Amino acid sequence: MRIVERFRLCYRMLVFVCSTLIMWTALELEVLCLRRERLSAINRWLPRWSRFNLGVFGVTIEAHGKHLDQGQIYPSCDADGIGRIFIANHRSGMDIPLMFTIAETHVISRHDLATWPMLGRAARRVGTLFVDRESKRSGASVLREVDATLKRGEAVTMFPEGTAHDGDRVHEFRTGAFNAARRAGAEIVPIGLAYGHDHAYYSGLSFLPHMTRIACLEKMPVAVEVGEPLKFSDGTAAENKEEARQVIQELVHRARARLEGLSSNQTAEQAGAHAE
Numbered sequence: 041m042r043i044v045e046r047f048r049l050c051y052r053m054l055v056f057v058c059s060t061l062i063m064w065t066a067l068e069l070e071v072l073c074l075r076r077e078r079l080s081a082i083n084r085w086l087p088r089w090s091r092f093n094l095g096v097f098g099v100t101i102e103a104h105g106k107h108l109d110q111g112q113i114y115p116s117c118d119a120d121g122i123g124r125i126f127i128a129n130h131r132s133g134m135d136i137p138l139m140f141t142i143a144e145t146h147v148i149s150r151h152d153l154a155t156w157p158m159l160g161r162a163a164r165r166v167g168t169l170f171v172d173r174e175s176k177r178s179g180a181s182v183l184r185e186v187d188a189t190l191k192r193g194e195a196v197t198m199f200p201e202g203t204a205h206d207g208d209r210v211h212e213f214r215t216g217a218f219n220a221a222r223r224a225g226a227e228i229v230p231i232g233l234a235y236g237h238d239h240a241y242y243s244g245l246s247f248l249p250h251m252t253r254i255a256c257l258e259k260m261p262v263a264v265e266v267g268e269p270l271k272f273s274d275g276t277a278a279e280n281k282e283e284a285r286q287v288i289q290e291l292v293h294r295a296r297a298r299l300e301g302l303s304s305n306q307t308a309e310q311a312g313a314h315a316e
Contacts, residue, residue, distance in 0.1 A: 045256040052255050055096050057158070063089045064162050079194065082166050083144045087113055090140035098259035099134060102298055103142055105231075105266025114266065116144035116195035118227050123190035124269070125221050128231035129210050129288055130199035132240040133251050134262070135233065142264060143229075145195040148182060150247075169196070173203075183216060190224040200281065206241040208234060208296055210289040213281040218272065227269040230284055232291025236261035236299050261302065263295035 041049075067085040070076045094101065107114045117123050126143050128135065136147050151172040154160045163170075169185050172178035186196050198220075200213035221228050235241070237260050239253050254260060267287055272280040 041256065048258070049252060049255045052096055056093055059089065059092055059096070060158065060162060063092075064165070068165075079167075083113075083116070086140050086166055087144075090137040094134070094137055094141065097134075097255060098257060099138075100259060100261050101138065101141065101264060102261070102302060103264040103266070104298070105264070106268065108142055108264075108266055113141075114143040114145075114229065117193040118269075120225075121193045122224055122226050123193050124195040124227045124229050125186075125190070125217050126195060126197040126229045126231055127200050127213075127217050127284065127288065128197070128233055129292055130201050130204045131206070131233055131235060132204070132242070132254070133247060134235075134240065134254065134260070135199070135204075136197075138233065138262065138264065139197045139231075142231075142266065143195060143197070145197045146189060147197045148186075148199075151178065167194070179216075183220060186220045187223055190220065190226050196220075200284070204242045206238075206243055208292050210285055210292060213285045215277040215281055218277045218280045218284070222272065222277070227271050228284060229269050230267040230287045230291060232265040232267070232288050232293075232295045234263045234292055234295035234299055236263075236303070261299060263298045263302075265291040265295045265298070267291050 063085055067081050070081045070085075071078050105114075114126070115124075124145075126139065126145055128139065136149065139145060139147060146167045146169060148169045148171055149163060151170045153163055153168075154170045167189075169182050169189070171182040186198075189196050198217040200217045201211045202214050205211055217228065220226070237257060239257055240260060240262070242250050245253065270284060270287065272283075275283075
């Protein structure tokens with residue numbers, strides 16, 4: 041690791057820890073002192089925390105779609121007060137904070153995160169759902185939590201590929217999100233993510249080495265495309281998940297094209313500047 045990368049890593053981790061403590065304290069004080077509803081406070085502070093730290097880590101976001109084009113965050117529930125399910129392709133450890141910047145949502149995370157110092161406690165306090173993917177009992181338990189969350193009018197983000205993959209190909213989906221949507225009568229909002237650097241992908245690394253590699257990068261562009269809500273009333277879960285997979289694949293292609301367009305524009309601007 042070069043000196044500049046080591047400095048960048050240390051600086052970013054220090055800022056991350058400090059900002060997490062500050063914003064977590066501010067959230068708790070708002071709830072305790074100002075008597076604000078906890079969920080409302082979370083929906084204000086969590087996007088701020090995510091946007092700030094993604095910026096610190098050099099992540100630049102190009103996000104488009106309903107609500108986002110008006111500079112708004114995507115609401116957690118539909119007009120009937122039923123929570124939404126946001127689904128996306130899973131590629132990076134940055135996927136979860138990225139989702140917090142575009143939607144009022146809870147996420148499902150790996151079970152061991154709950155035991156991590158500071159970050160685990162903070163995740164529990166903002167309503168993160170934890171699952172052990174190797175345990176059928178844990179999987180059934182988290183689906184019951186998803187059902188309860190949707191009934192309260194709160195949203196959940198799920199990555200139906202089940203695990204992270206490299207590249208832009210969207211792999212086969214599991215049925216959990218679609219069965220949950222049917223039970224609750226919930227909308228499914230499809231989201232396509234495309235990263236501008238190969239180091240965004242896990243590529244066989246465990247979480248901490250993966251995030252260390254990202255933290256050493258100077259910058260990380262990412263494009264987000266949010267599609268129209270899906271609501272399935274006909275067909276089997278297998279048919280529904282394949283339809284949704286194709287929708288997200290198209291959104292990923294659109295996100296990739298947007299990234300390539302931005303890169304071409306930047307190259308042209310730099311060439312013009314050198315010519316002057």
